[in-house]
Structures are given as C-alpha cells and as structure tokens.
Amino acid sequence: MDIFTQFGRFVLMLKGMFSKPENGKMYWKEFMHQCSEIGIGALGIVVIISIFMGAVSTLQTAYQLVSPLLPLSTIALIVRDTVILEFAPTLVCLVLAGVVGSKIAGELGNMRVSEQIDALEIMGINTKTYLILPKILASLVVIPMLVVISAVLGIWGGRLAGVMSGILSATTFDKGLVQGFQPYNVFFALTKAYTFGFIISSIPAYYGYYVKGGSLEIGRASTKSVVVSCVMILFSDYILAQLLLGGSPSA
C-alpha cells in the first residue's frame, strides 16, 4: 500500500471518529480510563528520564562552559531553555511514542485479530469513536501535562546535580533560572506537546486498528507504529521550530 493510500485511510479513520456517542457516560468512562492508562502508566518513566536528563544537562553544560567571563548562572539559563524547548517535549514524547504508542497499537491490534472490534461493530457501536477518539483525546490532555511535569523535574534535576557536584550553588542556579525567561518558550513547548500527543496516539491507533493477520502482525504493526511516530515527531519538531522560532529575534 503506497504512502498516499495509507494517508487517505488515516484521514478517513480520523473523520470516522466523529459521530454521536451511543452512550455519553460510557465514552466518558473510557476517556478517563485512557487518561489513567496513558498518564499514570507513563508517569514513572517520565519522572526518571526527566530528572536524569536535567542532571546530565547541567553537568555537560558546565563542562563546556570554560570561559571565566561567563557567570555560572548561565548554566541554569541554558539548562532551563534546553529542557523547556527541546528535552521535555521532544525527548519525553519520543519515549512516550514507544511506551504509549506500542501499547495502543498492541491493544487495538489484539482486539482486531481476536474479533473484539467486530463484536463491538455488531452491537452497533462506532468502534472508531469508542476505541480511538478517547485515546487521542486522553493523549491531548495528558501528554502536555506530562511534558510540564517533565520540564519542572528536569530543571529540578539539573539544580540538584549542580548543587551536589559543587558546580554552582542553589542560589546561583535560581538566579540564572529567572534570567531572560521568555514565557513564549513555554507556549512553544506546549504546542509541541499537543502536536506530539496527537502523533503518539493517532498513528499507533491507525496501525493497530487496521492490522490483519495474527500475533506476528500485531508485533510488526506495533514496531512500525513506534518507528513512524518517532519519525513524525522529529519531522514535526523541525517544522514547528521553523514556523514558531524561525523568525523570532532570539533565533
């Protein structure tokens, strides 16, 4: 199947999601369930990655800042902007593409192969609305939250590493943290988080929903969905950077 056919089918899948729910209460329950699955399920790995990501950023920035003319608070400034602009949204979402994406593709793929999706269709339920829409909406709600948590923890991890290794004091780090802060960077990070949240949920849902065959194909679909999601995240990361930062004075 060529890329245009795949894309067309993907768009039709998204279009098919929008129909009147058979029972709003059940859909809300499924949405909350997905929020919990995606949010709580991925929180542990996000916490670990974020703290170490911030800590390593501090150590490596300090290692590279050899000029005595630059104040030590610059380390905090660089760590803050790197974490907010790139590490928290992109790195965390790349990991989430693996954690959440493979789960979504595997779950839907298994439901397709074991005829559970057919069973729902026979009952008169729009399976795209019931199975895919709550996952995408939950991702759009939860993934930006995870990105915000990641940014906070990343900066905190950086501060902790800086203080513990004696590179800079907590006061110096805090001073650098507020220097030249641009709220626009947070807007940019959240725009990326929403975009990546959509990619992380919709692409694996597509590969899982349309899987054909058996357990081997579910595994293949899951792997393919993660690879495609990661590529799409990196591609859209570049596009968003170009669109939202390309013309700004600080760029």
Add this chain to the structure above:
Amino acid sequence: MIEVKNIKKRFADNIVINDVSAVMQTGKCNLIIGSSGSGKTVLMKCMVGLFEPDFGEIHYGGSNFLTMNTEERKELRQQIGMLFQGSALFDSMTVEQNIMFPLDMFTKNNYAEKLKRVNEVLDRVNLNDVNNKFPAEISGGMKKRVGIARAIVLNPKYLFCDEPNSGLDPQTSLLIDKLIREITIDYKITTVVNTHDMNSVMEIGDNIIYMYQGLKEWEGSNKEIIFSKNQRLNEFIFASEFLQDAKDMRMLEMKGKIDNNRNMDEMLK
C-alpha cells in the same frame, strides 16, 4: 426472517460469493455449511454488515439492510447478537462486565436491574459462579456460553453463530448445539449458524445451505441431507469411508433391506 437476494462479493479478482439467495427462517436454526474457502464466513459477514456486498439485497424483516443509513443500521444491530469463532470476549473485562457491556451501552437500567439480567442469561446458558472471572480464567466451552449470553442479553431478534463448535470436544459441542437450538425456539429468533461440524448439521439443521466455491450448491433440512444426491455435498458430508459406510447402511435400513437392530441383536448373541 432474513432474506438474502443475489449477493455478490469479490476481493480483487477473486469472486467469493456469486449470486447467492436464501431465506433464513424465524424460530429455526439456519445453517450455512461448506468446506474452507467456500464463502460461508464471507456470506455471514455480509449479512451482519462487516463486509459490504458488491451486489444484492439483505432484508431483515422486510427492510433492506444495505440501503439503511448509519442510524438505521445502528438500531437494527441492537437486534442482532453474534457468537464469534473465538468468542471475542473483551479480555480486560470480567464475565459479568462482558455481558453487562451491551446493557451499559444501550439501556438506562440501574446496576441492580442490569445485574439481574446478566444473571438471568448466565443461568440460561447454564453458567454459575463465573461473574468475576476473566475470559482467560475459563474454559473454551464456557467462553462460548458467555459469548452466547452476551449475544442474547439484549433479547435480539437475530442470532449469528460463527463456527460455534470450533476447538471444542464433541460432548461440549453437543451442549452448545443444544443451547443454540433451545434459545432459538424459546426466544423465537432467527438463528444463522456457520459450521462444518456434521454433528451440528444433523442435530440442529432445520434449514441448511451448502456453499461450494461461492455458490449455493444445495438447500434443505437435516432430514433431507442424508438422502441428497448432490455429489459435491455428499463428498463434503461423507468425507471418510466410515461415514460413507454408515450412510450406505442407513440407506439400506431406510429401504427396509436390513434391520440394524436385529443384526446387532444377532451379533450380540
């Protein structure tokens, strides 16, 4: 009653269903039989709307399913129950939640009313004390019965069973067949069973459609099938020499040329 008129379905260049017409009668078990690849599953999937036929009409109580809009189809589908080959129970839900799911989705009953109905249908399929078990914790036969319970929980007018006996031992298969027959008669529903189990054919085949390479090759009842002169059907039914011998014996017995009971008595002496 379900009426299928001139259904045609092809996948790429492969014609899977070629101009099939049939009537599935109410209160009876309508069996679609045929060897693998004969098109019986595709025909059933066309009937329930999982596949769109390329041509033809499918009438449910006089209304053409294929010309219905999405909302009309949704309404009709609430009158359809289906038992899938692998039972298709939701893995993450308990037996109770599986059966309660259609009630949760389509009724406004409170939990006590829904639970009462779940226990009623579980009782109807002779299952007790399984409410809190997950599908992975019950046997294949029990899964089929849970599948039937879920299919009938909304009191459907039409019941579809895709290979209800696959993977089951002969004794459990007979129990499932008996259950399908009883439900069909008790609830006066139109049951369509897709099978290649000859025990099912002889036990519950009120109306049998034999499919061969996408065509309807033969139609009749379980009383007629044994005397059919259709060579393809006979090759399908009496695939083994043992069954062929049994058929010959039965034919001779029916014609009064032998008395099996007497012969058996003589042998026992």
